[in-house]
Amino acid sequence: MFMVATRTARKWAQRYRTDGAAGMTDRSSRPHSSPTRTPEHLMRAIVRLRWRHRLGPVQIAGRLGLPASTVHAVLVRCGINRLSRIDRVTGEPLRRYEHDHPGSLIHVDVTKFGNIPDGGGHRFVGRSQGLRNRETTAKRTGRRNHRYEPRPGTSYLHTVIDDHSRVAYIEIHTDEKATTAIGVLRRAVTWFADHNVTVERVLSDNGAAYKSHAWRDTCTQLGITPKRTRPYRPQTNGKIERFHRTLADGWAYARHYTSNTDRHTALPTWLHFYNHHRPHSALGGQPPITRLTNLPGHHT
Structure with missing residues (x-):
């Protein structure tokens, strides 16, 4: 009647006689012992x-x-x-770890990118033209090293990432001193507060700026607990290290910029795209902003 083997019908009938309705649930097919394991x-x-x-x-x-x-x-x-x-x-x-709500922990770090000479860098215009562009830029700015070689300089990007949501905050500066890092932290805390997120802890590496007494005192004033990674263990701060790679691929080297100003001008647009529109693999394909669920103030 049910198009099954007699042996199968007998098995289920016997289970019902022995255990009643409870015997009708499926059982694991795993053997009681595996001698060849x-x-x-x-x-x-x-x-x-x-x-x-x-x-x-x-x-x-x-x-x-x-x-x-x-x-x-x-x-x-x-x-x-x-x-x-x-x-x-x-x-x-x-x-792998992840804090359970926005603001529970933010990661801070600094990444560096060489400035782009007028006309574009060698990645897009080639080595020869890139050297000529560097020389042209040096004549305009007067920036050269002790051997009179062109010195385009370096841009220091102070980055802040929320551990739970991966929402990012970035500022571009000309150095990575403690005073600059402290200013970035204050403005980042204010920016997160505008998004209804209260920062509780901050994780940094062992850079001089983050080991200074001024950094510690500023964290105390802001009501934030400072934490540092173990020496020579950048994996502890891996979320922001991975973000730097995304930043390089998606913004710094994504297209041909004709000047350093051109690249800096493009950063806010890219950062908005990252926070509001770019699917994040660690967030189930959703953009980071979707995890800022603190609108009712549950975590403040």
């Missing part, structure tokens, strides 16, 4: 080689005398089948 000590050896030496399944299989398919199955089971999930420095699985 890879032993625990071999699994540990596979994971150890993966973490410490970043070897692939074939190389690990060769060292341990196992089939590569077995090694791959163990790596998948342990969640380390992709090297992108393993920290390059420690060899351990990446530990």
Whole structure:
């Protein structure tokens, strides 16, 4: 009547007689024992080689005398089948974190971009024309080094990222001194406050500006807890490091700028696009601004 095998009908009938309606739920098909499963000590050896030496399944299989398919199955089971999930420095699985509401933690850092000479840089106009443009710009500005070579200079971008929403705030300056960094922090806190976000903590690297007493005192005045990353561990501040790469690809080197002023003028437009329109892979394809859900003031 139900187009199933007699054995199947007998199985379900027996379950109903034994357990009643509760016996009609599906059960796991996993066996009670797996005598041929890879032993625990071999699994540990596979994971150890993966973490410490970043070897692939074939190389690990060769060292341990196992089939590569077995090694791959163990790596998948342990969640380390992709090297992108393993920290390059420690060899351990990446530990990702995210604070639960906007303003709980902001990341601050400084990234540098060489100034663009008049007419464009070598990335777009070629090495020869780029050198000529640098020379023309040096004649106009008079900026040269001790060997009388053109010195276009550097733009320092002070960047601030909210850990939960990934909303970004950026200012362009000519240095990365403590006074400048403190001014950026004050204005960033005000900017976030205008978006109904109260900053509670700030995470920075161990740069001189962020280790200064002035930075500490300013954080105290603003009611913010300052935190710093472990030395030589930029991964701790990885969200803002990844944002710098997005900034370089999407704005700094995205098109041919004919001057440094031209590139600086394009920054606010790109930043608005990033915050309000650009899909973010860590946010389920939504732009960062959609995570600023503090309009009722729940987190203030």
